[in-house]
Amino acid sequence: xxxxxxxxxxxxxxxxxxxxxxxxxxxxxxxxxxxxxxxxxxxxxxxxxxxxxxxxxxxxxxxxxxxxxxxxxxxxxxxxxxxxxxxxxxxxxxxxxxxxxxxxxxxxxxxxxxxxxxxxxxxxxxxxxxxxxxxxxxxxxxxxxxxxxxxxxxxxxxxxxxxxxxxxxxxxxxxxxxxxxxxxxxxxxxxxxx
Amino acid sequence: xxxxxxxxxxxxxxxxxxxxxxxxxxxxxxxxxxxxxxxxxxxxxxxxxxxxxxxxxxxxxxxxxxxxxxxxxxxxxxxxxxxxxxxxxxxxxxxxxxxxxxxxxxxxxxxxxxxxxxxxxxxxxxxxxxxxxxxxxxxxxxxxxxxxxxxxxxxxxxxxxxxxxxxxxxxxxxxxxxxxxxxxxxxxxxxxxxxxxxxxxxxxxxxxxxxxxxxxxxxxxxxxxxxxxxxxxxxx
Numbered sequence: 001x002x003x004x005x006x007x008x009x010x011x012x013x014x015x016x017x018x019x020x021x022x023x024x025x026x027x028x029x030x031x032x033x034x035x036x037x038x039x040x041x042x043x044x045x046x047x048x049x050x051x052x053x054x055x056x057x058x059x060x061x062x063x064x065x066x067x068x069x070x071x072x073x074x075x076x077x078x079x080x081x082x083x084x085x086x087x088x089x090x091x092x093x094x095x096x097x098x099x100x101x102x103x104x105x106x107x108x109x110x111x112x113x114x115x116x117x118x119x120x121x122x123x124x125x126x127x128x129x130x131x132x133x134x135x136x137x138x139x140x141x142x143x144x145x146x147x148x149x150x151x152x153x154x155x156x157x158x159x160x161x162x163x164x165x166x167x168x169x170x171x172x173x174x175x176x177x178x179x180x181x182x183x184x185x186x187x188x189x190x191x192x193x194x
Numbered sequence: 195x196x197x198x199x200x201x202x203x204x205x206x207x208x209x210x211x212x213x214x215x216x217x218x219x220x221x222x223x224x225x226x227x228x229x230x231x232x233x234x235x236x237x238x239x240x241x242x243x244x245x246x247x248x249x250x251x252x253x254x255x256x257x258x259x260x261x262x263x264x265x266x267x268x269x270x271x272x273x274x275x276x277x278x279x280x281x282x283x284x285x286x287x288x289x290x291x292x293x294x295x296x297x298x299x300x301x302x303x304x305x306x307x308x309x310x311x312x313x314x315x316x317x318x319x320x321x322x323x324x325x326x327x328x329x330x331x332x333x334x335x336x337x338x339x340x341x342x343x344x345x346x347x348x349x350x351x352x353x354x355x356x357x358x359x360x361x362x363x364x365x366x367x368x369x370x371x372x373x374x375x376x377x378x379x380x381x382x383x384x385x386x387x388x389x390x391x392x393x394x395x396x397x398x399x400x401x402x403x404x405x406x407x408x409x410x411x412x413x414x415x416x417x418x419x420x421x422x423x424x425x426x427x428x429x430x
Contacts, residue, residue, distance in 0.1 A: 023264040030263045031256060038257045048260055055263050122254055143216070144251035150218055169212035176247040 011070050015062045022062070026055050029071060032146060033078045039141045040082040042130040050085050054078040069152070076156045079138055086134050128178040136171030143168050203230070204237055211244050282421070286414035293407035300400055 007028075013021035033054050038047035054077050065073060129137055135157075142153045153164045207230045213219045214227050231238050 019265060019267070026264045027262070031259055034259055034263070035257050044257075044260060047257075051263050055265065059265060121250065125250055125254060140251070144248055145254055147252070150213075150216070165213050165218070166209070169209055172212055172244055172247060173208075175251075176243050179247055179250070180243070 036078050050081045054081050072155045136167050139167040140171040290411045293411045
């Protein structure tokens with residue numbers, strides 16, 4: 001509760017033009033915004049650009065912020081920025097998994113030292129996420145990676161709860177199907193399953 | 195048929211797996227899923243694999259931050275992300291105002307007044323050698339039209355039209371009582387028969403200019419609207 005009050009105060013001060021207060025909010029949420037951007041775009045440089053753009057747009061849009069949950073508002077800006085990046089740069093759009101696995105740019109993400117199964121698995125999941133349609137990808141990331149509630153996701157994506165549920169369900173199913181194509185990287189319980 | 199029913203039932207149940215995993219289902223739907231899972235081995239496997247996928251996603255390590263994203267200075271840290279068209283709004287307003295002014299002027303007859311009888315000489319019938327009178331002669335109103343080659347003194351000077359006498363009442367019948375003497379007073383004066391000019395059309399450039407300005411206004415307003423919506427969407 002105290003934290004929420006602090007955040008509301010920071011937002012008020014930032015709206016009044018205090019950059020230090022805004023930067024405190026940036027420090028609080030930059031990890032979440034960067035992670036969302038990185039999972040959505042699959043590229044560290046694009047994620048960095050998108051994160052910076054998100055905070056610049058947030059600073060510009062603060063006078064129009066009508067109150068409510070600042071994190072949700074910020075992640076909505078980040079989602080729109082990511083989708084704009086994806087649309088502007090078609091090469092990031094839904095690439096088939098087989099092609100993704102062959103993509104040397106993505107393979108470079110894994111250094112030769114990354115032999116640990118967990119890291120390989122994380123790489124596989126990232127690649128599978130990138131193979132999802134962008135709307136499903138966004139909902140899956142917000143729900144399962146960022147741990148947001150359905151209501152928050154509906155606010156961020158500007159859709160209804162029903163749309164969130166169906167997109168999340170389809171996204172998870174598609175992701176599961178993609179992951180199952182790489183059984184050798186999966187934990188034993190996965191291999192036993194299907 | 196039983197197989198078809200079973201498949202569609204499974205599909206309907208599988209659509210609820212995500213909210214079931216996240217405990218977002220109502221009690222009725224949750225019970226329906228539980229009951230179906232007890233009897234359907236395929237759906238049980240499907241749910242288990244989905245749970246594992248969600249579990250893997252939730253264990254994904256966060257990507258390390260490459261740097262801090264705090265803003266250095268408020269003014270300079272506000273780069274314009276969208277391409278700036280600062281000229282767009284004033285130009286759009288000017289074009290729309292011009293268009294409306296032109297339209298109002300056209301509808302109000304401004305161009306007709308400016309370029310009508312005062313702007314141009316009135317339209318008259320071409321002078322015919324047969325219809326001219328020698329100077330000093332007074333034409334007779336209501337005289338019959340001269341035939342070609344006949345005496346020109348029967349036609350009023352410069353008049354494009356003449357009224358045939360035939361079928362009209364005698365002029366004496368048309369003079370109200372008490373004004374008979376007025377005719378004598380007017381004798382020797384040339385009656386003024388002014389031609390009726392046809393309504394002059396708009397100048398030729400008005401309509402194309404209206405169309406061009408209208409199209410340009412629509413285009414510029416559309417551009418403004420698209421940019422505004424895009425900007426609002428980015429700012430949520």
